[in-house]
Amino acid sequence: MNKSINNQIETDNLNVTYHNNHVLKNINIKIPAKQLTAIIGPSGCGKTTLLKSFNRLLEIQDDVKIHGKIVVDGINIMSGGLNVPDIRKKMGLISQKPYPLPMSIFENVAYGLRIHHDKNTKELAEAVQNCLQEVGLWSEVKDRLHDPASRLSVGQQQRLCLARAIAVQPEVILCDEPTSALDPVSAQQIEKLLLKLKTQYTVILVTHTLRQAKRVADYVIFLYFGKVVEQGPADEVFNHPKTPEMKAYLEGEIS
Secondary structure: OOOOOOEEEEEEEEEEEEOOEEEEEEEOOEEEOOOEEEEEOOOOOOHHHHHHHOOOHHHHOOOEEEEEEEEEOOEEOOOOOOOHHHHHHOEEEEOOOOOOOOOEHHHHHHHHHHHHOOOOHHHHHHHHHHHHHHOOOHHHHOOOOOOEHHHOOHHHHHHHHHHHHHHOOOOEEEEEOOOOOOOHHHHHHHHHHHHHHOOOOEEEEEOOOHHHHHHHOOEEEEEEOOEEEEEEEHHHHHHOOOOHHHHHHHOOOOO
16 A cells, blocks of 8 residues: 655746746646655756745746735745745745855854844854755855855855755745856765755755656656656656656656
8 A cells, every 4th residue: 555645835826927927837746745856857847936936936027927826835825915925934945056145154054043033153063064964065264254155166155045044944945047157076075965955854856857856756746848748756757758848858858
């Protein structure tokens, strides 16, 4: 008997339009909790738009219209009256290019902790250390915690941004092509971290690299021209694709 899957995020006929451009069309997906879901598809198919709909970041842009439901832990986050900062606190976002805050390494991680958690000096230092250890950065920066974060390498900055994201104890980590700006060694470090973190968090990864999705994904959503063409467990989607579009994408005919 198959163990029932707990879906953390579900959408119901989600539609997104930018400046009269219909980007996402009737999106109906289910994202399992504490697994790594990869959103794949050709450039311009709506992957990042879908990702940013989950924490309602799309709303900060002008002339964006969103219709449909996004249900997180059983609550439709598109409903009125909800506290949007609370929604975003549940969703840590890692961008393509790391964006450390213009402050020290320590303060980058402590920033969210100061806002969302009431910790004394000792507790704050311990929390920062734990987060840096969790992303494999502590041993590299422990002797220069008060140096500007901008002095870190790009790969280190991306791990710092990941530490900053998990510091506020989110439930979901949203990753928008987090390795695209990194060298192969740093990219491999981030992949390993995401595989480790999925035991504690639901990880959603937008990737333009099919090889990466095959390496790390438990579940796959394939977008094509703003529509979900195929979704399911990674093994099924990659080894037994059901649609001509998915087959063509896997064979490199669609890129």
